[in-house]
Amino acid sequence: MALTVYRERDANLPKLRNTPVAVVGYGNQGRAHALNLRDSGVSVSIGQREGAGFRQAELDGFEPMSIDQVVQQADLLIISLPDECAGEVYEKLVGPNLRPGQVLGFVHGFNIRYSFIKPPDHVDVIMVAPKGPGTLLRSSYEEGKGIPALMAIHQDASGHAKRIALAWAVGIGSARAGIIETTFAAETEADLFGEQVVLCGGISALTKAAFETLVDAGYAPELAYLECVHELKQVVDLLYERGLSGMREKISNTAEYGDVTRGTRVIGEESRQAMKKILADIRSDQFAKEWIDEYRSGGETFRSLHKKDEDTLYEQAGEQVRALMPWLNK
Ligand SMILES: NC(=O)c1ccc[n+]([C@@H]2O[C@H](COP(=O)([O-])OP(=O)(O)OC[C@H]3O[C@@H](n4cnc5c(N)ncnc54)[C@H](OP(=O)(O)O)[C@@H]3O)[C@@H](O)[C@H]2O)c1
Numbered sequence: 001m002a003l004t005v006y007r008e009r010d011a012n013l014p015k016l017r018n019t020p021v022a023v024v025g026y027g028n029q030g031r032a033h034a035l036n037l038r039d040s041g042v043s044v045s046i047g048q049r050e051g052a053g054f055r056q057a058e059l060d061g062f063e064p065m066s067i068d069q070v071v072q073q074a075d076l077l078i079i080s081l082p083d084e085c086a087g088e089v090y091e092k093l094v095g096p097n098l099r100p101g102q103v104l105g106f107v108h109g110f111n112i113r114y115s116f117i118k119p120p121d122h123v124d125v126i127m128v129a130p131k132g133p134g135t136l137l138r139s140s141y142e143e144g145k146g147i148p149a150l151m152a153i154h155q156d157a158s159g160h161a162k163r164i165a166l167a168w169a170v171g172i173g174s175a176r177a178g179i180i181e182t183t184f185a186a187e188t189e190a191d192l193f194g195e196q197v198v199l200c201g202g203i204s205a206l207t208k209a210a211f212e213t214l215v216d217a218g219y220a221p222e223l224a225y226l227e228c229v230h231e232l233k234q235v236v237d238l239l240y241e242r243g244l245s246g247m248r249e250k251i252s253n254t255a256e257y258g259d260v261t262r263g264t265r266v267i268g269e270e271s272r273q274a275m276k277k278i279l280a281d282i283r284s285d286q287f288a289k290e291w292i293d294e295y296r297s298g299g300e301t302f303r304s305l306h307k308k309d310e311d312t313l314y315e316q317a318g319e320q321v322r323a324l325m326p327w328l329n330k
Pocket residue numbers: 025026027028029030048049050051052053054080081082083085089107108110130132133134135
């Protein structure tokens with residue numbers, strides 16, 4: 001499928017400079033959107049509950065307001081709340097204060113794709129989802145670079161939804177890397193799949209299983225950690241910068257022979273079937289429903305699974321390895 005990629009020339013950033021913008025939720029993503037847009041000359045206000053995000057917004061020179069207050073003032077509302085609570089915050093503080101002509105902007109499609117948020121017909125609903133963490137979105141902008149963003153239009157009540165989305169994406173620096181047009185459904189489903197199968201779930205399970213295999217066979221935990229976890233970054237950096245073939249050019253022939261003859265033994269047919277099942281659960285809404293039910297019923301299972309991986313031999317070995325390199329201790 002051919003992708004439509006937009007650049008700076010396709011957008012009208014000066015027009016956004018005349019639009020009051022509010023970032024709702026000053027966390028990882030929200031802070032980066034707010035700071036980048038402000039540095040791009042856009043007038044940004046912050047809607048944030050009392051607490052850590054509120055204090056950070058003040059430290060960054062904003063005068064944060066309550067969420068219902070900014071919703072009444074701004075024309076473009078960038079919702080950057082955690083996915084699991086955005087629905088209930090929207091119900092209480094955003095939805096009741098919306099007026100015709102406003103634009104609801106999302107940084108991820110979850111709540112629209114799964115209908116936890118159902119905006120009225122009289123607002124535009126758009127998404128600009130940068131493909132990376134907020135810290136990188138901010139630091140790359142400051143370096144004069146950017147990270148790619150996915151852009152989508154769910155509802156175009158005004159007839160100007162795309163113009164606004166493009167200007168927002170340019171304002172956060174993403175046009176420097178490319179603004180790719182997609183849909184809320186494709187962004188959400190591919191994002192969840194990537195994080196469950198590779199970026200978070202896959203990598204956690206793979207490195208834990210490999211680490212434990214070496215330790216169970218009698219190797220020192222620190223050695224196992226160095227080989228199966230710590231060095232991952234170096235190989236991932238090569239993959240990021242050069243692709244698979246480019247990465248293989250930079251590793252030894254022994255490493256590459258092991259790669260091409262052994263990799264599919266680890267991730268074989270069984271894993272592919274598991275991936276298909278995970279994708280089916282994402283597409284059928286089963287995962288989203290399970291996650292929101294878990295959050296709304298108190299999150300006990302989530303907390304105990306999180307705790308299970310704390311203070312393990314894997315984590316202790318990691319601490320020992322990182323202690324060798326104090327510069328890693330940010
Ligand atoms: N983490 C990333 O860089 C990243 C990357 C890609 C996409 N995203 C997407 O960006 C969105 C925001 O995620 P995030 O990681 O940036 O969120 P976050 O940092 O965990 O939190 C965002 C903000 O929401 C506020 N908040 C949390 N619970 C709230 C509640 N019940 N009522 C009102 N405000 C509440 C927090 O306030 P307090 O400070 O008071 O807790 C915080 O300021 C999500 O859709 C996520 O999928 C995030």
